[in-house]
Amino acid sequence: MQLFQQILDCTFKKGNTMTEKITSNQENRIADLVRDAVRALGFSKDEAQEIIKAGGTLQEQMKPILQKLAMVDQRFGPAMKDFEFTVPADYKHDTQLDTFAKKTKKLKTTYYFNDDLSSENFAKATNKLEPGKTYRVRIFPILATVTSGDCMTFLKKQGAILVGGQGITLLQDSKADQFPVSKWTVSFDEKDALWEDADGNHRVPSVDRYSDGDWKFSLGCFENDWDDGHCLLCFCDK
DSSP states (O other): OHHHHHHHHHHTOTTSSOSSOOOHHHHHHHHHHHHHHHHHHTOOHHHHHHHHHTHHHHHHHHHHHHHHHHOOOTTBOSOSEEEEEEOOTTOOGGGHHHHHHHHHTTSTTEEEEOTTOSTTTTTTOSOOOOTTOEEEEEEEEBOSOBOHHHHHHHHHHTTOBOOHHHHHHHHHHHOGGGSOBTSEEEOOOOGGGSOBOTTSOBEEEEEEEOTTSOEEEEEEETTSOBOTTEEEEEEEEO
């Protein structure tokens, strides 16, 4: 991968906007991704030789792609929380929201609970958490006004598994102390998987943790913007 190393040297050169130099481990991981892509394409020996002969052209075409992927969206901050979470063995995806609502609504610490946050309304969830599986969970602050599309793009760059209402309620039930105080934590799903209300808004499950220990369980709107009073919940494979 000598050719790819030259591309890395040109792309991540000294003097760019990165605050820390790329590590050898990160460099190797990126090289592995390119190697896997080359293998998946199944080039013949002659085809591979043509690519090598066109090395200069390959470098010029790959550099803007890598630079675009490396861009950091300054509207989102580094993770405020970063921890592991193991889904309980008795977790039941299909009834999670209703079970959670029944238990949570009667708690003294529940200041507000939106009745539309139900298993029926959010039955189209894109992903189902696996009982007994351990995930990496991060919570990212939003630093400037962004759209839901911006949030989805950011989450996908993190390799997020979208867990919607089921994920955020399960996490609050098990790891309430990990939620940021005085912030709305928002759990996205694909737009078409979200419940659509009578006004045509696709609703996004959101949880607010108050400094006095109270909680609000509500629904934001995918069609609306999000500001620095919100954070993004991000589940990932370990």
